[in-house]
Every structure is written in C-alpha cells, then in structure tokens.
Amino acid sequence: MTRILLADDHTILRDGIRALLSADADLDVVGEASNGTEVLAILETTQVDVVLMDVQMPVLDGFATVPELRQRFPEVKVLVLTMLDHENYVSRMFEAGAMGYVLKNAAISEITYAIRTVAAGNSFLCTEIGLSMLYKAVNRTSTIHPEENGAPVGAELTARELEVLKLIAEGMTNGEISDKLFTSKRTIETHRQNIIAKTQAKNTAALIKLAVSRGLIS
Template structure:
C-alpha cells in the first residue's frame, strides 16, 4: 500500500487526482495541501510514501518544497505533477531530489505507473516529455556544428572548447550575458567565466577585439 499526499494550490486538481486514485487498491491518499509549507506542517503527523507535487504554488513552491523534503523527510519520495514542460524545470526538480515528473495532461495509466515507479524508488519521466526531449536531441545532432574544427583551431592562448565557441558565436550576434545564459540554460556567472576564458586564450582585452580576432582567424564568418 502506497500512502500518497496531494499538494496543489487548486482544490479542483486535488479533487480530480483523488477521484482518479480512489479505486486503486494499492494506493491510499492520506492528505492534501495547497502549498509546500502546509505539506511540511502535516507530514510529522501524517506519514506519506509519495508526494504528488505541483511546481507553481504560493508560500512554498515545488522546487523549494522538494529541497526541504530532502533535508527534513528524506524517506518521502517526490513525484512532480505539473503543466510545465521546459527542460530547465525538469532538470532543476530532478537535481533537487524528485524521482518522477509527469504532466497533468498524462492519462490515468501513466500517472499510476509513475506513482508505482517512484514508490519503488525508481526514476520516471512521462512519455510526452521523453519524446519531446529526444526530438530536440536528434534535431540538434542533425545540425552542423557551429565550428566543425573549433577544437583544433589554435589561438594565442590555447584552444576554444565547444561551449566557449558557442558563447563566442552568441557574443558575435550581439547577445548580452543574461541573454546567453538564458539561451544555454545556465547561470550568468558561468557565461562570464566562459567569456573571461575566451579573452585569456585569445589574449584580447574586450569583446570587440575578441570578435575581430576571431574573424581574422576564421572562427567567425
């Protein structure tokens, strides 16, 4: 018997999930909460095996709740149930400790399968998300590399890595550090580090000089 705790700020969503699970003999819904803090307040007196957790909630959202659960209730397993399908959210939640991620548009068999897998301590990603991410990977693999010989092109201070080459191209397009960080799904500090490494390897003083040198050496067209 898996004890399930529902956490979503919309009562109608919780009601729907409860109704969906009501007929399952191996599943018991033991509690409900409209945000992460309510969940944390109830868990000491309402033990649960799996938390079905939304992301966008007031007071304490899904990401913060997952981190708190890992620290305070590490035995409780987290299954994200959300409408958000961006890889950034998926990566953040898995990194925070979630075991499963299912879209609210998933059908009953998939949601039940996700609960079963997560309750057993296994990872689960719903089929729609998996196929979408696979398509993006395949599309990217079919695209020509930004610089086919980028790793082999010698510069004054060393060789540019593939990611440094990508950052260089985006800088040449006039994108800001924040825009590049958002496009590459990383932090502003990471992009600043790549930029500094590129300047050091090319022994240039600023972005304008860097782009001029890169064009001369054939790194940019």
C-alpha cells in the same frame, strides 16, 4: 499500499486526482496540501510514501519545497505533477531531489504507473517530455514535404505525431497505440487527424507511403 500526499493549490484538481486514484485499491491518498509549507507540516505527523506535487504553488513552491522535504524526510519520494513541460523545469526539479516528473494531461494509467515507479525508488519521466527532450538532444527535425499538384507543401510533425505515425505504420489500431503511449484513444485519433491534415495525405495508406519515401519510417 502506497500512501500519497496531494500538493496543489487548486482544490478542484486535488479532488479530481483523489477521485481517480480512489479506483486503485493499492493507492491511498492520506492528505492534501495547497502549498509547500503545508506539505512539510503534514509530513511531521503523517506517514507518506509519495508526495504528488505541483511546481507552481503559493507561499512555498515546488522548487523550494523539494530540497527541504528531502533533507527532513529522506524516505519520502516526490513525483512532480504539473503543466510545465520545459526541460529547464524538469532538470531543476530533478536536481532539487524529485524522482519523477509527469504532466497533468497524462492519462491516469501513466500517473498511477509513475506513482508506483517512484514509490519503488526508481526515477520516472513521462512519455511526452521524454520524447521531446530526446528529439531535441539529437537535434532531429521531422519535416515532411508532400507534393500537391507538383508544388511542395511543408508541414512539421511533432515528436509525438512522428511516434504515432510509426506505430500506425506498424499496423497498430488507435486503441493499441493509446495503451502503448499511456494516453486516451481520443488523443490518438486527434494526432492521426493532425498528421493527415499536415501532410495532406488522402488516407492512411497514402500517409504511410509518403512517410517511407521521405525516410521518416522504414
């Protein structure tokens, strides 16, 4: 059983996460806090394995809370759950002592996987941020210039859209892609529609042919 402390200043978000996690028999939410000061106070009297913590909180935010928490309660792991996706925030939280970083728009399957990974003493970075940082690190741009009536039409694909495109080319269904990327089927359907709209491909077959011709997939 993994004991979890939820730390977020929005009550409705904590209620939602608690409800989602309650479906997992191996995860137990043992407390809630609206800021870092409350987190530290709860840890004085409650046994916790993982603190699922937002970055932006009043009184004492995540940046200030994590170093103090790690010093006073070194056995407790911190998993950041936030909407802040810039690599600066990610690096600062890891430097502060967090062991994982996941976005609030991630699927519950990815969040629970992250909790278990961090609880086991391993680091975790959500798929969306990991891919974004990877593409920036290698300074790779993903631009398709399809032709319509002989004129090039520029359309830039995001890192996630390019990944979805590659999986489509492998013959995977929307459901299979959603399972692989730890996201919802509806999100994958949206990515597929955006890719087709950006490239102005008439159908999936035309899209794959175009991507191959541009060297985006093999």
